[in-house]
Amino acid sequence: MARTKYIYNPETCRYETYYVRGKTLRKRVLIFISTALGLAIATCSFYVKKVGSFDEMRLTQKNILLKTEWHLLEDQIAKSNQHLQELIEKDDHNYRIILDSHPLTPEIREAGIGGSEKFDTKILKHYPYLLSGYTRAEKLKHQLDVEVQSFEELSKMMEERVEMWASRPAIQPISNKQLDNLHLTYGSRFHPILKIYREHKGLDFTAEKGTPVYATGDGEIAMAYFSDSYGNVIYLNHSYGYETRYAHLSAFAVKPGDKVKRGQVIGYVGNSGTSVSAHLHYEVLYKGQHANPINFFQRDLNNKEYEKLIEIGSQQDRPLD
Numbered sequence: 001m002a003r004t005k006y007i008y009n010p011e012t013c014r015y016e017t018y019y020v021r022g023k024t025l026r027k028r029v030l031i032f033i034s035t036a037l038g039l040a041i042a043t044c045s046f047y048v049k050k051v052g053s054f055d056e057m058r059l060t061q062k063n064i065l066l067k068t069e070w071h072l073l074e075d076q077i078a079k080s081n082q083h084l085q086e087l088i089e090k091d092d093h094n095y096r097i098i099l100d101s102h103p104l105t106p107e108i109r110e111a112g113i114g115g116s117e118k119f120d121t122k123i124l125k126h127y128p129y130l131l132s133g134y135t136r137a138e139k140l141k142h143q144l145d146v147e148v149q150s151f152e153e154l155s156k157m158m159e160e161r162v163e164m165w166a167s168r169p170a171i172q173p174i175s176n177k178q179l180d181n182l183h184l185t186y187g188s189r190f191h192p193i194l195k196i197y198r199e200h201k202g203l204d205f206t207a208e209k210g211t212p213v214y215a216t217g218d219g220e221i222a223m224a225y226f227s228d229s230y231g232n233v234i235y236l237n238h239s240y241g242y243e244t245r246y247a248h249l250s251a252f253a254v255k256p257g258d259k260v261k262r263g264q265v266i267g268y269v270g271n272s273g274t275s276v277s278a279h280l281h282y283e284v285l286y287k288g289q290h291a292n293p294i295n296f297f298q299r300d301l302n303n304k305e306y307e308k309l310i311e312i313g314s315q316q317d318r319p320l321d
Helices: 022-050 054-098 106-110 121-126 128-167 303-315
Strands: 006-009 014-017 187-190 197-200 203-206 212-214 219-227 231-239 242-252 265-269 279-286 289-291
Antiparallel strands (some): 203 279, 219 231, 231 242
16 A cells, blocks of 8 residues: 655645645656556567567467477378388289289389479478478379279279189089089090090080089070080080080070070080980080080089099990980
C-alpha cells in the first residue's frame, strides 16, 4: 500500500495531503513511461537474443515437426524397400523358376534409376540429406515400377502355362484305379486279326462295353467318325502340339468342334473296328509324332503306382487289336 505524503500549509496552519500536480506530475509520468519502455525493450531484446522471435519459434516448431515426419517417411521407405526385396527374391527364385523363365537381369532392375537431376542443383548442394532421401525414394519407385511390370508378365506367363498344362494329356482315359486294365502293347506286335507283325502306336485298356472314356486334357474335338480299323474313333486336338486318339468306341458323347475339359466323358468303350474284345485303344501324338502314352499318366499316379502299372501292364501281353 502506497504511503500518503503530507505537507504543511502556513495559511491554514495544518498538514494537508500532498498531491503531485503540474510539471512535477508530468515529469514523473514521463520518467515512469520511459523507464517502463526501456525495460520492455531491454527485456524483448534479451528474449529475442537468447530465445528467439515468435516467428523463429514458430519456424523452429514447424522444423521439428517436419523432421519427425521425414524420419517417419524414411522408416516407411526402408520397410517398403525390404518388402520389395522380398518380392524380387520370390520373383527371381520362385515364380520364374516354376514358370521356366530366367530372372530379370540387374541391368533391367537398375536401368533409369536417378532423380537428382529433377532438383535444382543449387538447392541440392545445400540439402544433401534431402538429396539422399529423394534418391532412395526415386530408386524404390523405379524398382517398384519394374516389379509391377514383371508381375504383369508373370501373370500372362502363368495364364499361358496353366492353359498349356491343362491341355497336356495327363490322366488315364478310363477309370483304372486297380491299375490292372492296361496292356503294354506299344511298339511292334503280332496283330490278332491280320496275323502279321505291325506297329502298335498306342496302349490298350480293357473294360466292359459302355465304360466311360475321358478326355485326358483340355482341347477341341477334331474328328469323331467310324474307321474300318479304328472303329468309332475320336481325334482330340489339345493345342501346344499335343493330340490324342480314342478308338474302338461303342458310342460318342461329343461331336467335332466341341470344346472339352480334362476328365470330361467323350465316348464309351466298345469293340468296333478291327478288335477282338471290348477295350479302348489310346494314342498320344506330339507335333505329329507318336509318343508312348505311359509317359503321360503322371497326374494320376505316384512313383509306386507307376511301377505297379508297368509291372501289371507287362503281364497283359495279349494283343486286342
